[in-house]
Amino acid sequence: MYLYTPDQIDRERAHHQAVIQGSEDVDVKRIGNLGELAFEQFCREYLPVEMWEWKNEEALRRCNPESFSGYDFEVFGYEIDVKTSRDVSAFRPANMLENDPDDDIVVMVWHRDNEDGLILLGWERTETLKSKVETQEEYSGEEPEKLAHLSARPMNELHDLGPNTAHLNQKPENPFSPGDRVTKAGDDDASVAVVVEVLPPEKNTTAFGQTMDGEAVNVAFPEMLDDGPGDWRTIPPAKLASYCDDQSIRLYTYKHTNLKHAEQPFTPGDHVIKPDYDDPDLAVVVETNDEHKKDISVAFLHQLEDVVDDDFYHQPNELSSFCDENGVSVYSFASSVLEFEHQY
Structure with a gap:
């Protein structure tokens, strides 16, 4: 089995893509997206990248609708569909075949209630699932215990389908994340x-x-x-x-x-606070001093809102002139004493 723990970026992308997709059941689609992310991480860690392809990678990264594809991944030339569920009965052979009988391989992913962890339970060839269903249908009487078990092969056997390769870890090495x-x-x-x-x-x-x-x-x-x-x-x-x-x-x-x-990450329009104050007021960056990188000019949001009597938003490149024209006080701080107060 393989454990995958999605970070906040992956969780938000999985949900937003499901919304953009226009799915009838956003929850089911989101969980399916997380299952694909889990299998992608498994492939990245254990399989050569030139021998597998994720059909929905760009769609999920950019939260766009998926282009039509009958399967989620292609690995060593096999068509693979990822099935994700909280209810393990969804992985009974008959249930899986009812939904996707045409893929070469099905990967089974179980998720916890709050979707903070997903476990790849195993994989199985579709032909094997069909054989088991036929056996179950033909058997009369109480089902033997061996047939009641889920049909699944361990995840680490998947690389046996391809050429002999050493275990690889091809996860990203760079330290950056969206928003940095x-x-x-x-x-x-x-x-x-x-x-x-x-x-x-x-x-x-x-x-x-x-x-x-x-x-x-x-x-x-x-x-x-x-x-x-x-x-x-x-x-x-x-x-x-x-x-x-x-x-x-x-x-x-x-x-x-x-x-x-960035050592000085702020630009006009950013919302910031001075965290060493007990109850810091929210401010908006008006200017950054190009000559002295640590000098940041800000205006406090409550003073800006007093001018417009509403939620304040102005084009960042117009903030300095707006403050001048409306008599809004501007204050200078070193960037090192300010922190982002994100508005999302």
Whole structure:
């Protein structure tokens, strides 16, 4: 068996993709997405990446509807469907065959009630399931105990279907996650960017078809995100890739070794607090001082809302002039004493 524990990014993507898919039962679709993520992690850890393909990888990463495919994965040339359920009776041979009789192999994934852990119980060839169902139908009387068990082979036997290979661990090595603020390494004047998506290690090619020596990370720059139709800062990081794809916001691809976490991550429009205050007021970044990277100018949100008598939002590049024109006080702080107060 193989245990997979989804992080918050995966949980949010699995749910949002189910919503975008327009599924009649979002809960069932979300759980199915988590099952696919669990099997993808198993493949990444134990099977050579050039010998398996996840049909729904980009759709789930960008929370887009899935293109039609009769199966979820192709492994060593076999068509594999992943079945995920809290009720192990769903993995009885007859139940699985009723839903998907045409795939080569079925993988069985059990999840806990709160979906914080998924266990790959095993896999089985569809032909074997058919044989067992036929035996059960032909047997008269009480079902023997050996036929009552689920039909499943251990997960670690799956690699026996392919060529002999050593156990591999091809999980991403880069330290970045969607939502991280980064700059180009080795460039003191580099602009702050936002990580939108971290590509799987095997998808490390540029737009010109050249292979990168390192894992690829797609980023967007805040000023380009600001030009979008809404306040992107209210969007959870897991959904940024979906938002950028929907709004055709340009992404830039870097290899992860060319990026570093931003020492001064704030840009105009960010919501921040000064955490060493007992009850800190929420502020909005108005300006960053390019000459002195640690100087951040902010205006307090309650003062901005007093001007407009409503929930305040202004284009970030207009905040400085708005404060000047409306007499809103602006205060300067070192970036090191401020923290993000995210609005999603």
